[in-house]
Amino acid sequence: AQSVTQPDARVTVSEGASLQLRCKYSYSGTPYLFWYVQYPRQGLQLLLKYYSGDPVVQGVNGFEAEFIKSNSSFHLRKASVHWSDSAVYFCAVRITGNTGKLIFGLGTTLQVQP
Amino acid sequence: AQTIHQWPVAEIKAVGSPLSLGCTIKGKSSPNLYWYWQATGGTLQQLFYSITVGQVESVVQLNLSASRPKDDQFILSTEKLLLSHSGFYLCAWRLGGAETLYFGSGTRLTVL
Numbered sequence: 001a002q003s004v005t006q007p008d009a010r011v012t013v014s015e016g017a018s019l020q021l022r023c024k025y026s027y028s029g030t031p032y033l034f035w036y037v038q039y040p041r042q043g044l045q046l047l048l049k050y051y052s053g054d055p056v057v058q059g060v061n062g063f064e065a066e067f068i069k070s071n072s073s074f075h076l077r078k079a080s081v082h083w084s085d086s087a088v089y090f091c092a093v094r095i096t097g098n099t100g101k102l103i104f105g106l107g108t109t110l111q112v113q114p
Numbered sequence: 115a116q117t118i119h120q121w122p123v124a125e126i127k128a129v130g131s132p133l134s135l136g137c138t139i140k141g142k143s144s145p146n147l148y149w150y151w152q153a154t155g156g157t158l159q160q161l162f163y164s165i166t167v168g169q170v171e172s173v174v175q176l177n178l179s180a181s182r183p184k185d186d187q188f189i190l191s192t193e194k195l196l197l198s199h200s201g202f203y204l205c206a207w208r209l210g211g212a213e214t215l216y217f218g219s220g221t222r223l224t225v226l
Contacts, residue, residue, distance in 0.1 A: 032213045043120075043204055043219040044158075051213055090158070100146050100208055100215060101173065104158045 002027045004091050006105035014113050015083050021076040021108045023065075023091030032094040033074045034102065035065055039087045047089075050074065061085070086112045117141060120205050120218040127195050127225055135190040135221050137205030145207040147188040148215065149180055152202040164188060165210070200225045 003026045013019055025031055032051050036044040048059025055067040065076045074091060088107045095101040119138045127133060139145050149161040151174075162180035164170045170180045177196060181189045188205055205218040 034214070036217070041222070044217040046214060046216065049214055094213060094215075099160070099163055099171070099173070100148055100206075101160045101163070102150075102158070102215060106157045 002093065002095060002103045004093055004103050004105035006089075006091055006108050008108050009106065010109045010111065012111045012113060013081055016080050019076075019078045019081045019085075019110070021089050021091075021110065023074045023076065023105060024072050025074060025091070025093045025103075026072065027093050027095075027103075029096055031067075031074075032096070033065075033067060034092045034094065035059065035063070035074075035076050036090045036092065037087045038090065038107070044090065047076070081110075081112050083112045083114055086110055118205060118207055118216060118218040120203075120221050122221060123219070124222040125224070127223065129197055129225055130194050133190075133192050133195050133199070133223070135203055135223075137188040137190075137218060139186045139188075139207050142186070142207060142209060144185055144210070146210055147182060148206040148208075149188065149190050150204040150206060150217070151176070152204065152220075154201055156201075158204065162190070195225045197225050199223060 005024045034049045035047040048057050050057045050067045058064050063078050088109050090107045091105045092102040121136050147164045150158045152158045160173045164182040167185050178192045202220050204220045206215040208215045
């Protein structure tokens with residue numbers, strides 16, 4: 001069965017610290033992987049995506065993620081967080097085919113302390 | 115200009131009342147359209163998808179229906195709301211063959 005696991009419901013870091021948000025997926029096909037961010041009371045914004053090629057993908061606002069096939073992981077990283085990064089981060093895997101279905105994790109709430 | 119527009123931004127409705135939420139896509143020809151639902155504090159779940167005008171597929175049965183009356187419009191509705199319908203409804207689009215879904219800003223629904 002397809003699934004996405006984000007093991008950390010909440011992460012708190014200090015401004016300027018580095019960040020890693022964990023994501024593991026279970027999908028038998030070729031994984032198309034995404035990270036989305038949701039700011040309070042807003043929709044989802046795409047941070048970055050991985051389809052193929054270089055396993056380290058760069059996204060907006062200094063975020064990057066690394067696809068590790070052997071570990072079925074797609075962790076999100078940022079070298080130095082800003083208070084404005086406080087939001088909920090969702091990892092997702094897309095099911096191939098016309099349904100366009102994304103399987104989302106439960107999300108990780110990031111709180112950046114000044 | 116925004117590609118995707120959802121309306122209304124928020125709704126407070128009584129149990130048993132009807133509902134209609136809308137989504138319009140601008141500047142994209144024949145997009146694939148999607149409705150997702152996010153329960154309060156929860157993750158997102160796909161409800162419907164549509165590849166073309168007049169055709170909608172249901173993914174999850176939640177006593178809701180969807181229609182695509184025009185190429186650029188996707189409507190989510192029900193004649194009778196339940197308390198369990200409360201949450202955040204997101205419309206999304208992608209172009210056929212592309213892998214990325216782009217989401218709207220959502221409609222927050224509170225059913226009392």
